[in-house]
Amino acid sequence: MDIKLSEEQVQLKEGARKFMEDECTGEFVREMEKSELGYTKKMWQQMAEMGWLGMAAPEDCGGLELGTVDLVILAKELGRNICPSPFLSTVVIAGEAIARAGSDAQRQEFLPKIVEGELVLAFAYQEYTRKFEPGVIELQAKEDGDHYVLDGTKMFVEFAGGADILLVVARTSGEAPASSGLTMFLVDAKSEGIASKRTPTMARDHHYEVGFSGVRVPKDRVLGGVGDAWSSLEGVIEKAAVVFSGYTGGVCEMMHERATEYAQQRVQFDRPIGQMQLIQSYLATLIIDIYGSDTLTFFTAFNMDKGRRVRPYVAKTKAFAADTVNNTTNVGAQIFGGIGYMEEQDTTLYLRRGKQYQLALGGLDYWEDIIAEELIDVENPTLLT
Amino acid sequence: MDFDWSPEELAFRDEVREFIAENLTEEVAGTIFIDTPARVAFVDKMAERGWLGMGFPEKYGGSKKPIPLAQFILTVELDLAGAPIVGKNVGVVANTILNECSEEMKMEFLPKIFKNEGQWALTYTEACAGTDIGAMQCPAVDMGDHFEVTGSKLFITSAHFAKYHWIALRTDPDAPKHKGISIFIMDADSPGISLTPMHCIGTTGTTHRTNEVFLDHVKIPKSRLVGELNKGFYYMMQALDYERFAILSFASRVRRFGKIVDWVKNAEYNGNDRPIEDPVIRRKLARMATRVEVGTMLERLCICAAMERVPAVEAAMNKAYGATVGADMAELALDIMGPFGYLWAGAEHAPLNGYLVDEHLMAGHARVAAAGVDTAKSIVARRLLGLPNALGKPVLPAK
Numbered sequence: 001m002d003i004k005l006s007e008e009q010v011q012l013k014e015g016a017r018k019f020m021e022d023e024c025t026g027e028f029v030r031e032m033e034k035s036e037l038g039y040t041k042k043m044w045q046q047m048a049e050m051g052w053l054g055m056a057a058p059e060d061c062g063g064l065e066l067g068t069v070d071l072v073i074l075a076k077e078l079g080r081n082i083c084p085s086p087f088l089s090t091v092v093i094a095g096e097a098i099a100r101a102g103s104d105a106q107r108q109e110f111l112p113k114i115v116e117g118e119l120v121l122a123f124a125y126q127e128y129t130r131k132f133e134p135g136v137i138e139l140q141a142k143e144d145g146d147h148y149v150l151d152g153t154k155m156f157v158e159f160a161g162g163a164d165i166l167l168v169v170a171r172t173s174g175e176a177p178a179s180s181g182l183t184m185f186l187v188d189a190k191s192e193g194i195a196s197k198r199t200p201t202m203a204r205d206h207h208y209e210v211g212f213s214g215v216r217v218p219k220d221r222v223l224g225g226v227g228d229a230w231s232s233l234e235g236v237i238e239k240a241a242v243v244f245s246g247y248t249g250g251v252c253e254m255m256h257e258r259a260t261e262y263a264q265q266r267v268q269f270d271r272p273i274g275q276m277q278l279i280q281s282y283l284a285t286l287i288i289d290i291y292g293s294d295t296l297t298f299f300t301a302f303n304m305d306k307g308r309r310v311r312p313y314v315a316k317t318k319a320f321a322a323d324t325v326n327n328t329t330n331v332g333a334q335i336f337g338g339i340g341y342m343e344e345q346d347t348t349l350y351l352r353r354g355k356q357y358q359l360a361l362g363g364l365d366y367w368e369d370i371i372a373e374e375l376i377d378v379e380n381p382t383l384l385t
Numbered sequence: 386m387d388f389d390w391s392p393e394e395l396a397f398r399d400e401v402r403e404f405i406a407e408n409l410t411e412e413v414a415g416t417i418f419i420d421t422p423a424r425v426a427f428v429d430k431m432a433e434r435g436w437l438g439m440g441f442p443e444k445y446g447g448s449k450k451p452i453p454l455a456q457f458i459l460t461v462e463l464d465l466a467g468a469p470i471v472g473k474n475v476g477v478v479a480n481t482i483l484n485e486c487s488e489e490m491k492m493e494f495l496p497k498i499f500k501n502e503g504q505w506a507l508t509y510t511e512a513c514a515g516t517d518i519g520a521m522q523c524p525a526v527d528m529g530d531h532f533e534v535t536g537s538k539l540f541i542t543s544a545h546f547a548k549y550h551w552i553a554l555r556t557d558p559d560a561p562k563h564k565g566i567s568i569f570i571m572d573a574d575s576p577g578i579s580l581t582p583m584h585c586i587g588t589t590g591t592t593h594r595t596n597e598v599f600l601d602h603v604k605i606p607k608s609r610l611v612g613e614l615n616k617g618f619y620y621m622m623q624a625l626d627y628e629r630f631a632i633l634s635f636a637s638r639v640r641r642f643g644k645i646v647d648w649v650k651n652a653e654y655n656g657n658d659r660p661i662e663d664p665v666i667r668r669k670l671a672r673m674a675t676r677v678e679v680g681t682m683l684e685r686l687c688i689c690a691a692m693e694r695v696p697a698v699e700a701a702m703n704k705a706y707g708a709t710v711g712a713d714m715a716e717l718a719l720d721i722m723g724p725f726g727y728l729w730a731g732a733e734h735a736p737l738n739g740y741l742v743d744e745h746l747m748a749g750h751a752r753v754a755a756a757g758v759d760t761a762k763s764i765v766a767r768r769l770l771g772l773p774n775a776l777g778k779p780v781l782p783a784k
């Protein structure tokens with residue numbers, strides 16, 4: 001057992017950190033919040049050139065075929081600077097879904113383009129429901145000759161406005177709540193019948209409500225087996241949850257560093273506020289959670305890469321990372337006193353994201369139900385050591 | 386990055402598990418804190434296998450298990466099973482002796498520790514010196530050919546069956562308080578030592594006894610000085626870093642949580658009330674399971690650091706997190722039990738025979754002992770985050 005990063009991993013981390021520090025400043029993040037796309041094609045292209053967009057893709061599609069651990073390392077760096085980019089939806093979710101469930105033709109059509117930075121995909125999953133379980137999905141896909149016709153509404157589709165392709169999870173049979181009968185479609189974002197409108201969010205990131213009205217999707221754009229989306233999508237979402245936990249871990253790290261630095265500088269009562277035990281306790285409690293969350297994230301990523309059953313571990317990883325990012329951004333902001341709540345202060349970019357990230361990609365209810373199920377209902381619970 | 390155990394480590398773990406399955410009788414399991422013949426015999430058997438001196442040089446009676454994490458694996462497995470652990474003697478005393486003491490002292494005491502010859506009491510606390518351990522006053526006066534001690538110590542666990550005291554005493558009353566303390570090895574049967582038992586609250590089953598120790602003109606030979614004179618505070622701090630994870634590994638909490646979950650799964654009350662079907666209870670257990678996992682991870686972080694250095698920060702994190710989870714876990718269990726939660730051991734319907742009542746009542750102790758949660762957080766704040774000492778004079782930031 002040696003849980004330090006390898007030399008290559010340190011290089012990946014340091015390279016990413018440098019790039020993020022140079023390019024992804026607070027000012028840039030604010031610009032992106034106001035922009036049309038929510039990210040820049042230029043940075044997306046740079047990410048491709050650095051090999052980031054091909055990290056996960058299989059070698060025969062031009063990728064580097066690296067593991068979840070490496071994705072987590074990178075995601076942490078993106079998180080530190082809350083990098084606005086469709087990395088998660090394109091590379092980790094859609095890319096992974098295509099690699100797992102796609103036909104040879106689909107893999108060859110889409111993956112090299114993802115690797116090259118020529119394609120952005122958005123994940124159209126959640127609907128008008130508080131729940132994250134796949135069973136609640138209602139958006140209809142009806143067979144019509146060599147097409148399917150999609151009708152319904154997706155919500156919280158990040159980057160839908162700037163995406164080329166939407167990965168849509170739709171119901172081809174059965175009725176909610178049933179996780180069978182769902183099918184994945186790779187839908188051209190410019191198809192007729194698609195209407196997107198941006199939904200203002202706390203993070204001011206680019207979420208869209210996407211309406212589908214009689215959208216015709218050719219059958220060769222069905223991804224994986226008809227009615228069988230969940231068999232591959234569950235693993236994809238698990239991987240995304242772990243990578244996202246890495247991302248929010250980076251958010252925590254940066255917020256905490258800034259709060260600590262401020263606590264060292266800000267003087268009240270003739271001493272830096274960081275010399276007061278209560279402030280120290282806040283910061284110490286947070287950093288313990290951050291270290292714990294970080295180690296758990298890597299532990300789960302490591303075991304995932306080994307191909308082990310990690311369902312309960314993913315759920316714990318996501319649940320804890322979610323609480324930690326909410327807590328760290330909240331308490332961290334408080335260390336700054338009044339200035340911590342001012343629009344022009346960069347840490348408020350983090351404060352505006354903490355709670356949202358906690359609720360995103362399946363809230364606590366979703367993941368804690370899985371933890372309970374694995375803990376209580378499963379005969380021989382998975383125990384990784 | 387590699388989280389996996391090596392094949393040798395896994396083989397060793399299997400060996401320990403087998404040993405526990407063969408030797409851990411109910412009599413031994415119930416006596417973690419009490420020295421009974423059964424407990425001594427159990428630890429003797431571990432000593433015979435060379436498990437107490439694992440990783441220590443052979444010339445001191447150690448055994449060269451070339452397995453880096455063997456000591457940790459042993460502690461965790463023992464703790465998971467509720468067996469006596471070897472942490473205190475080996476983790477605290479032997480490590481300090483190895484790092485700081487003369488060759489003679491190493492030759493004298495290390496083999497004894499590894500053979501389980503005699504138990505040790507850690508004798509630090511005084512009425513005036515708890516968390517602020519540097520404030521201790523009990524003096525050891527240099528009498529030329531020996532030191533003489535008169536005073537008292539409080540809360541000294543194991544003193545009623547210990548063979549040795551690992552005792553901290555003031556050797557320079559004029560030096561700044563942290564610079565005038567030394568550690569000695571004192572024979573527990575030295576003339577002039579007497580004890581008064583102090584009993585912890587708790588149900589009868591696992592009553593934990595500690596002691597007040599009175600010292601009346603007790604002589605300690607000069608050869609029993611540990612390391613250098615007046616360096617005792619530093620040795621204590623180093624040993625506390627070990628103690629924070631060597632004595633109580635997080636595995637004890639994993640075991641406790643397992644017991645709680647098992648109880649909840651099987652509990653059933655009037656009116657078809659099965660707690661396990663209650664969604665609120667399921668969520669609460671899920672949340673606790675997550676925290677237990679995080680505790681396990683923090684311990685892993687600590688262990689990996691310990692392979693390279695004294696893991697001061699990691700041990701403090703481990704301590705702070707573990708003790709908090711431990712306290713909250715007992716609380717959660719009693720909440721789920723409702724009024725049955727306050728039944729005392731021996732009551733007919735006391736869940737788990739009142740075990741969690743004990744855990745609840747003593748949970749705060751884990752938050753206080755061995756530099757408690759608050760102190761551990763101060764350590765994290767200072768040593769990891771670089772914040773100025775809260776107890777010192779104002780330290781203004783550099784301009």
Ligand SMILES: Cc1cc2nc3c(=O)[nH]c(=O)nc-3n(C[C@H](O)[C@H](O)[C@H](O)COP(=O)(O)OP(=O)(O)OC[C@H]3O[C@@H](n4cnc5c(N)ncnc54)[C@H](O)[C@@H]3O)c2cc1C
Pocket residue numbers: 277506507508509510514515516517539540541542543585593595750752753754755756757758759760776
């Ligand atoms: C069952 C049991 C077994 C023990 N075994 C041993 C043993 O074998 N050997 C031994 O030497 N001692 C032993 N102790 C003593 C134990 O280590 C002390 O109780 C502990 O150090 C706390 O000291 P105190 O009780 O004087 O509390 P105090 O130090 O008076 O603390 C009171 C409260 O103030 C808080 N506090 C103190 N200082 C600070 C600070 N700087 N910042 C924030 N909060 C602070 C503490 O956290 C605590 O909540 C044992 C105690 C018990 C209960």
